[in-house]
Amino acid sequence: ITVxxxxxxxxxxxxxxxxxxxxxxxxxxxxxxxxxxxxxxxQTATDALNEQNERFALNLSGxxxxxxxxxxxxxxxLERIQAVSDNATVFESxxxxxxxxxxxxxxxxxxxxxxDFTPTGLAKTIDQxxxxxxxxxxxxxxxxxxxxxxxxxxYTAAGTYxxxxxxxxxxxYTLQTNSTGGDNVNELFTYRINDGAGGNxxxxxxxxxx
Numbered sequence: 001i002t003v004x005x006x007x008x009x010x011x012x013x014x015x016x017x018x019x020x021x022x023x024x025x026x027x028x029x030x031x032x033x034x035x036x037x038x039x040x041x042x043q044t045a046t047d048a049l050n051e052q053n054e055r056f057a058l059n060l061s062g063x064x065x066x067x068x069x070x071x072x073x074x075x076x077x078l079e080r081i082q083a084v085s086d087n088a089t090v091f092e093s094x095x096x097x098x099x100x101x102x103x104x105x106x107x108x109x110x111x112x113x114x115x116d117f118t119p120t121g122l123a124k125t126i127d128q129x130x131x132x133x134x135x136x137x138x139x140x141x142x143x144x145x146x147x148x149x150x151x152x153x154x155y156t157a158a159g160t161y162x163x164x165x166x167x168x169x170x171x172x173y174t175l176q177t178n179s180t181g182g183d184n185v186n187e188l189f190t191y192r193i194n195d196g197a198g199g200n201x202x203x204x205x206x207x208x209x210x
Contacts, residue, residue, distance in 0.1 A: 001031040004062040005040055016054035016077050021045055031066075044077050053078055081124070081195040082117040083203035086110060090150070090175045091210050106175040112154065112191055112205060113169030123196035126156045126169060130190040147187055149209060150175045154191065173207050185209045 006026035009018055018024050023043040031038060040058065058073045088108040118124040129136045129143045129152070136145050141157040151174045155166040187207045194200040 001066045002028050002062075002064045003031075003060050003066065003068065004028050006059050006061070007042060008057040008059050010055040010057040010074055012055070014052045014054050016056040018056070021054055021077055022056055042075060053080070053082075078117050078119070080119065081122070081193060081199045081201045083112075083191065083193050083201040084115045084117075085203040086112055086115070086205045087208070088173060088205065089208045089210055090173060092175065108173050108207065110171055111167060111169045112171055112203075113193070116169075116193055116201075116203070118193075118195045118199075122199070123194070124169075125194055125196065126154055126191050127194050127200075128192040129154055130192075131187075145189065149177055149185070149187055150207070152187075152189060152205075152207075171205065175209060 004026070005028070007018065007022065007024055009015060016022055022045060025040070025042055027040075029038040029040065042056070042058070054077045056075050056077065058075055060068050060071045060073075088110055090106050090108050092106070112126060113124055116124055126143065127137065129145055131145045131147060131152075136143050138154075138156045141155060141159060142161065143152075143154040143156060145152040145154075153172045155161060155170045156168060158168045159166060185208075187209070189205040189207070190202055191205060192200055192202045
């Protein structure tokens with residue numbers, strides 16, 4: 001199976017301009033037996049402009065041995081730092097007085113920065129976590145938030161903490177009580193990242209207590 005592709009300007013708001021924001025590209029991709037995914041790389045331009053994220057189109061045509069169901073995809077040029085929300089789940093059953101029949105874990109770990117974005121050459125650092133109306137900032141490269149139900153620790157720099165190696169952005173949430181008023185209760189945290197050049201973005205970490 002072969003199909004032709006070509007970049008083009010999209011329609012609507014926040015549009016990228018061919019030749020200015022990205023390099024015009026076209027060609028043909030070939031799918032071998034059993035292949036369902038191909039990657040096409042579009043070169044974007046570097047400039048000092050403070051712009052919104054911008055969209056461009058990738059148009060498909062001339063398929064051989066196949067039918068095109070949707071002939072246009074939309075690409076996004078990320079111009080600035082972008083934080084992306086995360087979700088996690090802990091279980092009351094893991095506590096000695098938990099209510100669930102099956103025990104899994106009262107501790108959840110992850111990394112808040114894994115799916116976040118900063119332009120090439122800029123930093124990606126967590127500098128604040130908000131819970132309720134209170135902002136928490138790092139002490140010793142750790143943001144600690146003690147909530148009515150649990151304890152959240154966010155590590156803002158790579159290092160060894162209490163004998164455990166942590167990457168920047170790692171978090172640990174520990175459920176400390178089963179007094180949740182029922183299962184499927186959420187605790188919502190908002191974290192902020194900055195790029196070291198004046199840009200910042202916020203996203204949420206939602207911890208579901210099952």
